[in-house]
Amino acid sequence: DAGITQSPRHKVTETGTPVTLRCHQTENHRYMYWYRQDPGHGLRLIHYSYGVKDTDKGEVSDGYSVSRSKTEDFLLTLESATSSQTSVYFCAISPGTASSGYTFGSGTRLTVV
Amino acid sequence: QKEVEQNSGPLSVPEGAIASLNCTYSDRGSQSFFWYRQYSGKSPELIMSIYSNGDKEDGRFTAQLNKASQYVSLLIRDSQPSDSATYLCAAWNSGYSTLTFGKGTMLLVSP
Numbered sequence: 001d002a003g004i005t006q007s008p009r010h011k012v013t014e015t016g017t018p019v020t021l022r023c024h025q026t027e028n029h030r031y032m033y034w035y036r037q038d039p040g041h042g043l044r045l046i047h048y049s050y051g052v053k054d055t056d057k058g059e060v061s062d063g064y065s066v067s068r069s070k071t072e073d074f075l076l077t078l079e080s081a082t083s084s085q086t087s088v089y090f091c092a093i094s095p096g097t098a099s100s101g102y103t104f105g106s107g108t109r110l111t112v113v
Numbered sequence: 114q115k116e117v118e119q120n121s122g123p124l125s126v127p128e129g130a131i132a133s134l135n136c137t138y139s140d141r142g143s144q145s146f147f148w149y150r151q152y153s154g155k156s157p158e159l160i161m162s163i164y165s166n167g168d169k170e171d172g173r174f175t176a177q178l179n180k181a182s183q184y185v186s187l188l189i190r191d192s193q194p195s196d197s198a199t200y201l202c203a204a205w206n207s208g209y210s211t212l213t214f215g216k217g218t219m220l221l222v223s224p
Contacts, residue, residue, distance in 0.1 A: 031210055033211065035214075040216070041216065042201070042214050042215060042216035042217055043157070043201070043214040045211060045213075048209075048210075048211060050210065056209070058211070090156055090157070094210065096210040097210075098144055098145040098164065098205050098207055099145060099162065099164065101145075101147045101159050101162055101203070101205075101212065102147075102159070102212060103159070104156040104157050104158070105156060106155075106156050107155075107156050
Protein backbone atom coordinates (compact mmCIF):
# COMPACT_ATOMS: atom_id res chain seq x y z
CA ASP A 1 0.00 0.00 0.00
CA ALA A 2 1.12 3.52 -0.72
CA GLY A 3 0.96 4.59 2.95
CA ILE A 4 3.06 1.77 4.35
CA THR A 5 6.29 0.26 3.10
CA GLN A 6 8.40 -2.59 4.37
CA SER A 7 12.06 -3.24 3.72
CA PRO A 8 13.67 -5.40 2.64
CA ARG A 9 11.15 -7.40 0.59
CA HIS A 10 13.30 -10.51 0.67
CA LYS A 11 16.23 -11.52 2.84
CA VAL A 12 18.31 -14.61 3.33
CA THR A 13 20.43 -14.70 6.46
CA GLU A 14 22.50 -17.17 8.42
CA THR A 15 21.58 -18.74 11.73
CA GLY A 16 22.84 -16.71 14.67
CA THR A 17 23.04 -13.36 12.90
CA PRO A 18 20.94 -10.35 13.92
CA VAL A 19 18.37 -9.12 11.42
CA THR A 20 16.35 -5.90 11.37
CA LEU A 21 13.19 -5.39 9.35
CA ARG A 22 11.83 -1.92 8.79
CA CYS A 23 8.28 -0.63 8.50
CA HIS A 24 7.62 2.95 7.42
CA GLN A 25 4.24 4.71 7.27
CA THR A 26 3.11 8.04 5.92
CA GLU A 27 -0.42 7.92 7.41
CA ASN A 28 0.51 9.22 10.89
CA HIS A 29 -1.36 6.32 12.48
CA ARG A 30 -0.84 5.76 16.19
CA TYR A 31 -0.70 1.96 16.06
CA MET A 32 1.83 -0.22 14.26
CA TYR A 33 2.07 -4.00 14.37
CA TRP A 34 4.37 -6.84 13.38
CA TYR A 35 2.88 -10.21 12.44
CA ARG A 36 4.39 -13.37 11.07
CA GLN A 37 2.49 -15.68 8.76
CA ASP A 38 3.24 -19.38 8.53
CA PRO A 39 1.37 -22.26 6.87
CA GLY A 40 -0.96 -23.88 9.36
CA HIS A 41 -0.65 -21.01 11.84
CA GLY A 42 -2.04 -18.03 10.05
CA LEU A 43 -1.15 -14.52 11.12
CA ARG A 44 0.31 -14.27 14.61
CA LEU A 45 1.09 -11.04 16.44
CA ILE A 46 4.73 -10.56 17.44
CA HIS A 47 4.82 -7.04 18.88
CA TYR A 48 2.86 -3.87 18.49
CA SER A 49 3.26 -0.19 19.27
CA TYR A 50 0.71 2.33 20.45
CA GLY A 51 2.96 5.36 20.26
CA VAL A 52 6.56 6.53 20.13
CA LYS A 53 8.56 4.39 22.55
CA ASP A 54 5.36 2.55 23.60
CA THR A 55 5.38 -1.11 22.67
CA ASP A 56 3.90 -4.37 23.92
CA LYS A 57 4.35 -8.06 23.28
CA GLY A 58 2.10 -10.26 21.19
CA GLU A 59 1.61 -14.01 21.32
CA VAL A 60 4.92 -14.98 19.67
CA SER A 61 7.40 -12.37 20.93
CA ASP A 62 10.25 -14.63 22.08
CA GLY A 63 13.42 -13.98 20.09
CA TYR A 64 12.16 -10.63 18.75
CA SER A 65 12.53 -7.05 19.87
CA VAL A 66 11.07 -3.83 18.48
CA SER A 67 11.71 -0.14 18.59
CA ARG A 68 9.72 2.92 17.62
CA SER A 69 11.67 6.15 17.92
CA LYS A 70 9.48 8.06 15.44
CA THR A 71 5.79 7.86 14.65
CA GLU A 72 6.50 6.72 11.10
CA ASP A 73 9.03 3.94 11.75
CA PHE A 74 8.68 0.61 13.52
CA LEU A 75 11.65 -1.76 13.53
CA LEU A 76 11.59 -5.48 14.20
CA THR A 77 14.87 -7.11 15.24
CA LEU A 78 15.63 -10.79 15.37
CA GLU A 79 18.38 -10.80 17.93
CA SER A 80 19.95 -14.09 16.81
CA ALA A 81 18.09 -15.57 13.87
CA THR A 82 17.03 -19.23 13.99
CA SER A 83 15.56 -21.46 11.30
CA SER A 84 12.20 -21.38 13.12
CA GLN A 85 12.03 -17.66 12.33
CA THR A 86 11.92 -18.35 8.60
CA SER A 87 8.59 -16.79 7.73
CA VAL A 88 6.76 -13.99 5.97
CA TYR A 89 6.63 -10.90 8.14
CA PHE A 90 3.88 -8.32 7.75
CA CYS A 91 3.74 -4.87 9.22
CA ALA A 92 0.34 -3.24 9.68
CA ILE A 93 -0.90 0.18 10.72
CA SER A 94 -4.14 1.39 12.28
CA PRO A 95 -5.66 4.50 13.85
CA GLY A 96 -6.60 2.13 16.68
CA THR A 97 -10.37 2.49 16.53
CA ALA A 98 -12.72 -0.50 16.47
CA SER A 99 -14.06 0.52 13.07
CA SER A 100 -10.74 0.95 11.32
CA GLY A 101 -9.05 -2.43 11.05
CA TYR A 102 -5.54 -2.59 9.66
CA THR A 103 -3.70 -1.69 6.49
CA PHE A 104 -0.91 -4.13 5.73
CA GLY A 105 2.46 -3.62 4.14
CA SER A 106 3.65 -5.81 1.29
CA GLY A 107 5.55 -8.17 3.56
CA THR A 108 9.12 -9.37 3.99
CA ARG A 109 10.02 -12.94 3.14
CA LEU A 110 12.83 -13.96 5.51
CA THR A 111 14.78 -17.18 5.13
CA VAL A 112 17.21 -18.26 7.84
CA VAL A 113 19.71 -20.87 6.64
CA GLN B 114 -6.62 -17.14 24.60
CA LYS B 115 -8.93 -15.35 22.21
CA GLU B 116 -9.55 -17.47 19.15
CA VAL B 117 -11.06 -17.07 15.73
CA GLU B 118 -11.87 -20.31 13.93
CA GLN B 119 -12.29 -20.87 10.21
CA ASN B 120 -12.55 -23.94 8.05
CA SER B 121 -9.30 -24.10 6.07
CA GLY B 122 -11.01 -25.37 2.91
CA PRO B 123 -10.52 -25.31 0.08
CA LEU B 124 -14.06 -24.25 -0.69
CA SER B 125 -14.70 -24.91 -4.36
CA VAL B 126 -17.56 -23.19 -6.18
CA PRO B 127 -18.36 -22.77 -9.87
CA GLU B 128 -18.29 -19.36 -11.49
CA GLY B 129 -21.50 -17.45 -10.89
CA ALA B 130 -22.39 -19.31 -7.68
CA ILE B 131 -22.63 -17.94 -4.15
CA ALA B 132 -19.62 -18.64 -1.95
CA SER B 133 -20.30 -18.79 1.79
CA LEU B 134 -17.38 -18.38 4.18
CA ASN B 135 -17.83 -18.83 7.92
CA CYS B 136 -16.03 -17.89 11.10
CA THR B 137 -16.62 -18.31 14.83
CA TYR B 138 -14.98 -16.39 17.65
CA SER B 139 -14.41 -17.13 21.31
CA ASP B 140 -14.34 -13.67 22.92
CA ARG B 141 -17.89 -12.57 23.61
CA GLY B 142 -16.53 -9.07 24.24
CA SER B 143 -15.43 -8.64 20.60
CA GLN B 144 -17.52 -6.00 18.90
CA SER B 145 -15.96 -5.50 15.47
CA PHE B 146 -15.12 -8.00 12.79
CA PHE B 147 -13.25 -7.79 9.53
CA TRP B 148 -12.84 -9.86 6.40
CA TYR B 149 -9.55 -9.71 4.52
CA ARG B 150 -8.74 -11.24 1.16
CA GLN B 151 -5.23 -12.51 0.53
CA TYR B 152 -4.00 -13.60 -2.88
CA SER B 153 -1.11 -16.06 -2.94
CA GLY B 154 2.16 -14.27 -2.26
CA LYS B 155 0.44 -10.96 -1.47
CA SER B 156 -0.54 -9.09 1.66
CA PRO B 157 -4.06 -9.16 3.15
CA GLU B 158 -6.45 -6.47 1.95
CA LEU B 159 -9.56 -5.35 3.79
CA ILE B 160 -12.81 -6.09 1.98
CA MET B 161 -15.53 -5.83 4.65
CA SER B 162 -16.10 -4.81 8.23
CA ILE B 163 -19.15 -5.37 10.43
CA TYR B 164 -20.04 -4.21 13.93
CA SER B 165 -23.79 -4.72 14.31
CA ASN B 166 -25.93 -7.84 14.29
CA GLY B 167 -27.42 -8.56 10.90
CA ASP B 168 -26.24 -8.08 7.35
CA LYS B 169 -24.03 -5.51 5.68
CA GLU B 170 -23.83 -5.42 1.91
CA ASP B 171 -21.14 -3.94 -0.34
CA GLY B 172 -21.45 -4.81 -3.99
CA ARG B 173 -21.19 -8.58 -4.41
CA PHE B 174 -20.14 -9.03 -0.79
CA THR B 175 -22.42 -9.44 2.24
CA ALA B 176 -21.08 -9.79 5.76
CA GLN B 177 -23.32 -11.29 8.42
CA LEU B 178 -22.89 -11.10 12.19
CA ASN B 179 -24.71 -13.03 14.90
CA LYS B 180 -23.29 -12.03 18.28
CA ALA B 181 -25.49 -14.45 20.23
CA SER B 182 -24.00 -17.37 18.29
CA GLN B 183 -20.55 -15.70 18.02
CA TYR B 184 -20.65 -16.28 14.31
CA VAL B 185 -19.54 -14.18 11.35
CA SER B 186 -19.96 -15.02 7.69
CA LEU B 187 -19.10 -13.60 4.29
CA LEU B 188 -21.21 -14.26 1.22
CA ILE B 189 -19.80 -13.62 -2.23
CA ARG B 190 -22.47 -13.50 -4.93
CA ASP B 191 -21.78 -14.18 -8.60
CA SER B 192 -18.37 -15.62 -7.73
CA GLN B 193 -15.61 -14.98 -10.27
CA PRO B 194 -12.30 -16.81 -10.82
CA SER B 195 -10.62 -13.60 -9.65
CA ASP B 196 -12.23 -14.18 -6.23
CA SER B 197 -10.01 -17.25 -5.77
CA ALA B 198 -7.93 -16.37 -2.72
CA THR B 199 -7.65 -17.04 1.00
CA TYR B 200 -10.19 -15.16 3.12
CA LEU B 201 -9.20 -14.18 6.63
CA CYS B 202 -11.70 -13.42 9.38
CA ALA B 203 -10.50 -11.16 12.21
CA ALA B 204 -11.92 -9.98 15.52
CA TRP B 205 -10.99 -6.65 17.09
CA ASN B 206 -9.64 -6.77 20.65
CA SER B 207 -10.79 -3.45 22.09
CA GLY B 208 -8.59 -3.54 25.17
CA TYR B 209 -5.43 -3.75 23.08
CA SER B 210 -6.46 -2.32 19.72
CA THR B 211 -5.24 -5.47 18.01
CA LEU B 212 -6.82 -7.98 15.64
CA THR B 213 -6.94 -11.73 16.19
CA PHE B 214 -7.03 -13.56 12.88
CA GLY B 215 -8.40 -16.92 11.90
CA LYS B 216 -6.15 -19.16 9.81
CA GLY B 217 -8.14 -18.42 6.70
CA THR B 218 -10.35 -20.27 4.23
CA MET B 219 -9.09 -20.89 0.71
CA LEU B 220 -11.73 -20.22 -1.95
CA LEU B 221 -11.39 -21.69 -5.44
CA VAL B 222 -13.77 -20.46 -8.14
CA SER B 223 -13.71 -22.59 -11.27
CA PRO B 224 -14.65 -21.17 -14.70
